Amino acid sequence: MTPATPIVKELVLLGGGHTHALVLRKWGMKPVPGVRLTLVNPGPTAPYSGMLPGHLAGHYAREALDIDLVRLARFAEARLLVDRAVAVDPAAKVVRLGSGREVSYDLLSFDVGITSEMPTLPGFAEHGVAAKPLGRFAGTWARICAESGPIAIAIIGGGVAGCEVAMAAAHRMRSLGREARVSVIDRGEVLTSVVPAARQRLLQGLSDHGVSLKEGVEIASVASDAVVLTDGTRIASDLTIGAAGATPQGWIAESGLPCKDGFLVVDAHLRSPADPAIFGAGDCVHLSHDPRPKAGVYAVRAAPILAHNLRAALLGQRSKPFRPQKDFLKLVSLGGKRAVAEKRGLAVSGGLMWQLKNRIDQTFMDKFRELPEMPLPKAPKGAALGVAEEMAGPVPCGGCGAKLASGALQSVLAQPAGASRPDVEAVPGDDAAVLRMGEAAQVISTDHLRGFALDPALVARAAAVHALGDIWAMGATPQAALAQVILPRVEARLQGRWLDEVMAAAGEIFAAEGVAVVGGHSSGGSELTVGFTVTGLLERPAITLRGARPGDALVLTKPLGTGVILAAEMQMKAEGAAVLACWQSMTTPSGAAARALAPVAHAMTDVTGFGLAGHLANICSASGVGAEVTLADVPLLPGAEALAAQGIRSSLWAQNRASVPADAPATSRADLMFDPQTAGGLLAAIPAEAVGTIPGATRIGTVTETPGLIFR
The missing domain is CATH 3.90.650.10 (PurM-like C-terminal domain)
Structure with a gap:
């Protein structure tokens, strides 16, 4: 009989973000024998953020956004630890989890995402909810949608994400027959990160939904019924949503690894310049060779490079550089089944653009809904009669x-x-x-x-x-x-x-x-x-x-x-x-x-x-x-x-x-x-x-x- 391949290396993936989800899929189709793969994630699923506005608007059920990590981990033959990383000790090559458990590694990769939490804003922890991570926000939104009567919603942050959330929220409340006052609050001007052609169409979308813009203001605190500005103005809010910028996980900077504004620094090979055993991708990292804004498209495009480089590190082969594209097609939802598409400074909008966005999103999710069917192992050459039939049956249960x-x-x-x-x-x-x-x-x-x-x-x-x-x-x-x-x-x-x-x-x-x-x-x-x-x-x-x-x-x-x-x-x-x-x-x-x-x-x-x-x-x-x-x-x-x-x-x-x-x-x-x-x-x-x-x-x-x- 052929002996089992001994395990000689430990590869640990922290976080089930878009990059790691695709890495797991690739690993399942072509694993590296002799490696135990471990995925650490706080829950059994990972939400696809590209479909969040559609969910808020009522176009998608909550479960439609979820990548099932339990299923994906089984496909990749990876152990899944439903836990949260809280510290990394690169010298000892140990990850400490929120449960108190310690996980050792030979290679470690970060894809833990970001948060929209605002720990320094008084009252936000008690009365606000961050748009990221999605778990708590989705539960709060489901409760809000189940209620009745008029509602005031305030979104802190006037970037693309905040404005998408505002239009989706306004659309959903209208579809439920509820009167809603939706406000977007920003210390500067809204939508400054998009080109003029796209900005004009997004501003028109906000206006069409009756979203009120509060620009050039500073927030003093968040109360149970209002967002309070530094000049004493109170903006009515029964639901305050944080969507301002990208906040990194605080424990990453405390690891002693090189960081930029709290984001893990990685080089062109998605590797820490200080530790060849540590990799990273997605919103939680800073690309030192070619800084890019936080966008899911970069996480998706980095996946094949990260998968290759992890494999190369385990096999002693050459790695590849990640060269993020300078421009890409940006699709922004307008609340209803309409979207703005922008590339190279040109912008168009309408129902066809939403259909395009929906098709791209569904194609991405189908990668995890329809995992490739892996063939059962074949009987060894020269095996006794009956071995092939026994191996063709279902795998015996555990427990x-x-x-x-x-x-x-x-x-x-x-x-x-x-x-x-x-x-x-x-x-x-x-x-x-x-x-x-x-x-x-x-x-x-x-x-x-x-x-x-x-x-x-x-x-x-x-x-x-x-x-x-x-x-x-x-x-x-x-x-x-x-x-x-x-x-x-x-x-x-x-x-x-x-x-x-x-x-x-x-x-x-x-x-x-x-x-x-x-x-x-x-x-x-x-x-x-x-x-x-x-x-x-x-x-x-x-x-x-x-x-x-x-x-x-x-x-x-x-x-x-x-x-x-x-x-x-x-x-x-x-x-x-x-x-x-x-x-x-x-x-x-x-x-x-x-x-x-x-x-x-x-x-x-x-x-x-x-x-x-x-x-x-x-x-x-x-x-x-x-x-x-x-x-x-x-x-x-x-x-x-x-x-x-x-x-x-x-x-x-x-x-x-x-x-x-x-x-x-x-x-x-x-x-x-x-x-x-x-x-x-x-x-x-x-x-x-x-x-x-x-x-x-x-x-x-x-x-x-x-x-x-x-x-x-």
Whole structure:
């Protein structure tokens, strides 16, 4: 067999801006073997700023602006860290993130964008909103559009961006039937950066929308209902938008790297002149060889050069210079579906220009909506019969989707191996055992996960929660953990870093639950696998699958859907927000719910690989009862039902469905009852009167006297 290519270099991209998005796309089509690529971005998406005015005007839905970085990262085989960079230490080659995490690099590239925040303007932080970054602004705008009645809007900044926002806002309010007073405020004249022909048409557009211009004025402060000028004049404003200039991220200048007015200085090769390991592009950099204004077109044009030069640095090849064009076609929206086009001093406007702008914008976004389909790996030459067929199927799921189904385990579970000991109680169907030492009793269990994501820390957090599930389900207090970690093949100097990532992340989960990590074992292998053996102390009789009583309420402490979402993410079919919600659920401990359930639960288990139906069937079988579940009451993760409706399934789903005899309708929601869960919630049978005492628990059904499992 061909051994996996060892990882020998770490390439980190800070920010999911236009340049890095295109670099990721190129990398996915032609990666550099032996490099781990990491993308750090504050959210799962990156907005395309060129379509912002169209969104404000109501021409585009909010999601139409978003580049899905989760999907793009999977295409590029890059790990995505949803976090914010707050510091860089070039000497140590470390990036510090807002979460406190540190990320090491061999090569680092900046594309973190700019902000329109105005930290020195009194009152703006409390009463204003910056047009960039888009996240908070888009949420505020959606709220404003949902309201009714007259409104006053003030835009601080009379450049092209501010005037585009003003015209878009005026158009949207008019289309909603609302009276709006829109003002643009600038310390000088508005639109001084555009040629006279274009300026005249833009001024006419502002006039047509009734936008009031306040030029040559200084702002003293922003109040809740007005922008206050230094002469005491108050300009009415229910919504104050900051669009004045480009403000760099403050932490970049604090890195000690050469900066110009806070922007990272890069040379013709998009490289820091002070550090050959650091690159940058987009609005956050200053092109020392050919300074250019902040415009998205330069970020897009720089992408192929940055992609080439990063590859060249990794391969020891020659880099290329970036030569930004002196002039380019500028298209500025006029609020409605009209735009001004300007190039070489000439300007035209009208509906055709908006159609041209829309076509250019949609073509750019289509690069990320329609990612090239990459061929599956072929079977090695001379492989045994059946290898090609197996490799042609879907890639096996990670997490619990990679486990064996209950049917395959029945004979093993029924015949425990090893010696029989009176001080060890193995409960059939449970994944833990009770060890008795005199008057004391202890629970022991072990579990592991095949990597479902490319971030070892994320997998480790989920694996820690997952391993603790059996301890919580038996009503024990988690006590100690031993780690079992298999790392993919990496260079010796990187092994310690990767293992540190795993243990630090898992350690956060265990420390919060009072668990001591007392050691473990590590080895190398073909892929990442993280597991833990855990123990827990029993202060009451162990809660097992036996004991459910007719009339008991069935409660579930986490929503279902991790299996289908992880499967969809591997196929690049899940939305980034849904994937993040899934990751959040898997890394959320169940300790608080377990402590509330332990005194009242008659039977309890954690919902993992067998799915809700499989684990509930085990409770019913062990307790000699049946169960009825109301499908509408079962909580689901965002996006899970829609993905199931598309026919997406975890690779374990079919075996789970075949293993559990259950009366269930042929619906996507019912299908999710057989979805394998990774680090799922607790499922318990409790007295009906105790339901309201369990934090975060949802009643999903009732234990019945008649055997059988019914989903209604």
